[in-house]
């Protein structure tokens with residue numbers, strides 16, 4: 001599952017490729033699962049909108065969309081040419097009666113990749129991958145496609161999208177400490193709580209706790225302010241390192257010819273159960289906390 005660094009990498013890659021482009025038309029597949037907003041609302045919100053930017057919010061990819069007055073007029077003629085491509089795909093443009101007026105405020109298209117979701121920028125003649133659920137035709141001539149074999153990904157539209165929780169790379173240290181200080185839950189669970197910090201997943205929580213020398217099962221309330229002040233830079237370092245690693249391989253995520261799969265941070269504990277600690281050679285342990293695997297070194301982490 002893509003975590004914060006992967007989503008950041010994907011959002012940056014997409015921003016570089018499609019910012020400024022205009023979505024001419026949208027095709028949606030017939031599977032209902034990926035649609036968190038009604039199909040007609042997604043089509044109406046995306047079509048004839050200029051992509052003003054692409055950013056990560058928590059583990060969501062958010063496309064900021066602006067009205068595109070000029071293009072809208074040019075387009076209506078082209079759209080009448082009808083759908084192109086696979087027949088099982090429904091062309092919903094015609095059904096989305098209320099088109100956004102050119103004066104309407106900025107809207108957001110929000111994509112959560114789930115387990116296996118991918119957003120791919122490709123030429124229109126590239127082969128339609130199985131499990132393609134959305135195709136946005138861009139005025140640059142390319143297409144932006146959402147592909148998701150397992151269909152845990154979600155597509156929605158909104159205005160003024162706000163995710164809960166604090167952004168781990170932007171939160172100030174004092175606020176970070178206050179988020180966790182005094183909580184009764186294990187620190188590992190608290191790190192995964194999206195209402196506190198948004199976007200820290202299992203791997204990065206384990207790696208952060210290792211670097212801070214804190215055992216995952218410890219109650220957050222047992223951590224001193226000093227412990228939390230060590231955890232704060234650890235979380236940020238781990239995420240930044242992973243983003244830096246991902247930045248060089250952005251093509252793997254957003255170009256149709258990229259290789260599939262997410263990059264791996266050099267894990268020090270995650271997934272290393274039974275292997276020697278890279279620092280002290282003690283055997284790495286695995287425990288289950290809130291039904292998630294947690295990995296730690298019994299000697300380096302107290």
Ligand SMILES: [Zn+2]
Pocket residue numbers: 277278279280281282297298299300301
């Ligand atoms: Zn160790």
